[in-house]
Amino acid sequence: MPRIMLTDEYWLKLSRLLLETGRVYNKPEHRMTLEGILYRMRVGCPWRDIPSAFGDWNTIYRRFNLWSKKGVLLQLFTALKQSPDFEWEFIDGSIVRAHQHATGASTHESESIGKSRGGNTTKIHLAVDSYGLPIDFLLTGGEVHDSKAAPELIACLPDADFVVADKGYDSELIRELVRKKNGKPVIPRKSNSKVGNADIDWCLYKYRHLVENAFARLKHYRAIATRYDKLARNYASTLALAYCMMWLPM
Template sequence: MPRTMLTDEYWTKLIRLMLNTGRVYDKPEHRNTFEGILYRMRVGCPWRDVPESFGDWSAIYRRFHLWSKKGILMQLFIALRQGTDLEWEFIDGSIVKAHQHAAGACTKDDEAIGKSRGGNTTKIHLGVDSYGLPIEFILTGGEVHDSKAAIELIEKLPDADYVIADRGYDSEKIREFIRSKKARPIIPRKRNSKVGNGDIDWCLYKYRHLVENAFARLKQYRAIATRYDKLAQNYASTLALACCLMWLPMWCG
């Protein structure tokens, strides 16, 4: 039997949340199916190579795709993040390589895959709370600069006291948008700036490693570190599932 990831405690939490969505029936095979989805996320294998002990691979994939299409995995993430500490919010972006099998989706959209120096890539724009736990993310092509997606990401974030980011977000437009949400921006200006950084709280800025730590934890899963999904919807659901695993130990609902 391959290594599994869900303890009885974690599965009890997950199935309770899934049933609360009103779009999942309580079936005995769901736990094994969920473990199959987690196995593929952890090792990054093709769906066909998911071990038979988790069930038929095609049934596992169809269930994952259905839950992704219905937004159930994203709803799990939204439900688990309710205990967010919103004094500080940290934002950043990270590029992931898109495998050659991720290209060629039969859709009119770019599916959040773009061309950059590394070839086909996707960029994850992530926001974390004061504890370094993920609270929101968006996907773009890898060629999209962090500052271009910043306002869309910040708009989706709940209100906080401070929003902290690195010099890649150095833009007065971004700072003004953060202030419009009644938060204080902690974003260093570039070295050639005439304004300077006299207003920066450097002590708070040092905690920006929390968002980097979150990326490091998410990319422990090989299906996150390398994108294999053709559809942005499915890759986002895989990412949401990885975020859920970070939140599960904290959730007491």
């Protein structure tokens, strides 16, 4: 039997939330289906190579695809983040390589895969709370600069006392967006800035490693560290499930 990830306590919590979405029926095989999805996410194998102990691979894939299409896993992530600490919010972006099998989706919409120096890449733009737990994210092509995606990400975030980011977010537009949401931006200016960094809280800025730690935990999952999903919504659902695993012990 392959290693599993869900204890009885975790499954009880997840199964209740799955039923509350109103989009999932109460079926006993759902636990092993979810274990199969987590196995594939952890090891990064093709769907066909999921061990038969979890059930038929095609059933697992079709259920994942259906849940992704209905937004079930994103709803699960939203339901689990019940008590974030919004005193501090940390934002950052991280590039992941897209496998050659991730390209070529037969859709007319953007699949959040772009060309950058590293080839076909996707960028995860992530926000975490004061404890380093994920609170929101979005996907773009890997060539999109952090500062370009920041306005959309910040607009989705709850109001916080401080929003902390690195020099990649050095923009007066971004600072003004944070101030409009009653927060204080802690974003260092670049070395050629005439304003300088006398107003930066460097003690608070040191805690920016919390968002880097969240990315490190995410990339323990090989299906996230390398993108194999053709559809952006399926990759986003994989990310949402990884965030759920970070919130489950809370």
